[in-house]
Amino acid sequence: MSRRQYCADNLFLLGEMLDMAAGYISLCDEVLNEEDKPMVELAYDHIHPLKKRTLKLGKELEELEQRVKNKLAQLSDQKTSKTRAKTTRCSSVNKV
Secondary structure, three states: OOOOHHHHHHHHHHHHHHHHHHHHHHHHHHHHHHHHHHHHHHHHHHHHHHHHHHHHHHHHHHHHHHHHHHHHHOOOOOOOOHHHHHHHHHHHHHHH
């Protein structure tokens, strides 16, 4: 039986992955002073693409945040509509 997936679970895992990614930056700092010039140049070449990817991730998170807010508003509206319907039905029954 497959387990249902939730957005919150995926975001939790994303957070764990980002923590691990930050750990790689710390590892770079630990070995940087021991590296020769070609390896430092190669490391430097990786920085700009990584920054672009993190900017893209930030943008995607902002877009997801908006979609989640919209879904919350939609669900709140549905709950309000159901509550109003129950209240209206109860009022009608009490009048009888």
